[in-house]
Amino acid sequence: MLVFFTVAAGLALIVLFLLRERFPYFFQDCAYMLRRLRVMIRMNKYRKSKPFYSIVDRFLDAASRHPSKVFIHFEGRAYSYGEVDKQSNKVARALQAEVRLQEGDSVALFLANEPSFVWTWLGLAKLGCPAALLNFNIRSKSLLHCFSCCGAKVLLTYFPVFAELQDAVEEILPTLKEQGIRVFILSDSCSVPDIAPLSVKISQASDEPLSPALRSNATIRTTALCIFTSGTTGLSKAAIITHGKIWGASSLLITCGVTADDIIYVNLPLYHVAGFVVGTMGAMERGMTVILKRRFSASQFWDDCRKYNVTVVQYIGETLHFLCNTPKKDNEKNHKVRLAIGNGLRSDVWSEFLNRFGDIKVREIYGATEGNIVLMNYTSKIGAVGRRNILHQFMFPHAFIKFDVEKEEPVRNSDGLCIKVSTGETGLLVSKITQRSPFSGYAGNKQQTEKKLLRDVLKKGDLYFNTGDLLRFDEENFVYFQDRVGDTFRWKGENVATSEVADILTMAHCVLEANVYGVKVEGHEGRIGMAAITLKEGEDFDCSDTYKQVSNHVPAYARPRFIRIQPCLEMTGTFKMKKVKLVEEGFNPAHIEDQLYFLDTDRRTYVPLTEEIYRAISSSEIKL
DSSP states (O other): OOOHHHHHHHOOOHHHHHHHHHHHHHHHHHHHHHHHHHHHHHHHHHHHOOSSSOOOHHHHHHHHHHHTTEEEEEEEEEEEHHHHHHHHHHHHHHHHHHHOTTTTHHHTEOOOOOHHHHHHHHHHHTTTTTEEEEEEEEOOHHHHHHHHHHSSEEEEEOOOOOOOHHHHHHHHHHHHHTTOEEESSSOOSSTTEEEEEEHHHHSOOOOSSGGGGGGOOOOSSSSEEEEEEEEEEEEEEEEEHHHHHHHHTHHHHHTTTTTTTOOOESSSSSSSSSIIIIIIIHHHHHTOOEEEEESOOOHHHHHHHHHHHHHHHHEEEHHHHHHHHOOOOEEETTSOOEEEEOOOOOOOHHHHHHHHHHEEEEEEEOOOOTSSSOEEEEHHHHHHSSEEEHHHHHHHHHHOOEETTTTHHHHHHTTOOBBOOOOOOOOOEEOOSSSSSSOOOOOOOHHHHHHHHHEESSSOEEEEEEEEEEEEEEOOOOEEEEESSSSEEETTTTTEHHHHHHHHHHTTTEEEEEEEEOOOOOOOOEEEEEEEEEEOOOOOOOOHHHHHHHHHSSSGGGSEEEEEOOOOOOOOOOBBBBOHHHHHHTTTTTTTTEEEEEEEETTTEEOOOHHHHHHHHHHHHSSO
């Protein structure tokens, strides 16, 4: 018998060795699929539970199990799970009494990264109220547009540190008042008329638990959040985030192997899915501690990680690039960080990050706020944004199809169906819309929701979500991001809607037409804003007025840093502005005959783009 078991064990080891040699990622694939199966089983359990078990219930269970455990560290102060739970109860009761909120009422949050963001959302969620998370960089027309999308009749804000938030709210206050939108500030007093302070009412409210009956109508398909994304065209769109999507995104930490003993460092904006749903709600799901920062700081990053024993960090490609640009120190590998989770990491930065800061497992994730597919590179293979496997194809049925970049539409065969690309060929990623992978669309915008749908993709009558992204997969089933299509580019971790920026540019008295696009800059992630413009008859380019319009109405990350003056703008046969050639030509004055200008942030105006300035940008002497 002993001989039998010895031989069997030996054969098993040989089989495992051969599997690893033939399929080098076999064990990592198995580990990933087991974790995903665990998530699927849990999701199915929550879906069938009555009443519905939401992320709020998961948080309450964590607060009940370990009320004294630190949930949030913020600027030297620690907030336990029990404290955050009680504070959210007080917020909910104050909102019930003062605002008369009921289940289903949408409330807009215009808040910076701070603990009050978390417990205010929790208070709303306990009342069954979806929250619209406003990007605190947006202003004026864009900010007002967000209200028309999400249907919120209440705005909650707070601006003790960021005075510009107060300016932004005051600017639109008359219009909000006309529309019957009430504004409340999370402070004791406010000098601005028509903004009601709420902190005294919150402090006086009871911190007793609220009845789950207040959110009894919640289901896995109920709207929990509206998160704004620029999508493919136009003004910001309110992506509907259901309770089901929250479970899917917050469970990414489980898939990465994160446990309750880990400590996560969140420095991404809480108005984004990554910072709030994946990071903060993911921490709620795990019952772990969050180190919350107002904003990313390269100089403080590693000191914070050492001080708080951080084991998991979040990133966008640009943040790790900033870390790699900091002066080298002797203690760079002296930390406990074991996992980095994020997206947009360029291969060269990825390699440099690992070389400088040690053996950190990078989990690069591909996904979109409104999308119905998520890819993950769980093997740490440098450069890949994801990996395809049987389970993933079952969960998120998808295809890579041929795409005509000039016409900006999928290529179809004689039967009117799309054509799959071959291995190694770049194609448009589309994801089938099913009960398991639904697309909830955009709040208050049926037209833009329809634009994200592709019909008759692989067979007549099917329906797919159009990601608007070009990717390719190799012979090992690793997936690589190639480019974005349509009228959106990404800079500083933010999506920039080109048509919105173009509208602002034409407000300058000298500008007749504007075609906005993104161009690559050596050593930087994403694409930076550039605009080709035509001038009104008899007008010269007015550097100061154009700068004034852009700086007053466009967030810093979306401002065109380069302007190209053209006699006319090229159009397609369907009267769309051509961008491909402009993108390829870039902004090198040595290769472009048209007049070029550069937005000089120090001089607060546009200046002629000389070869000297171009070289300074290319060598990173001028910071963008």
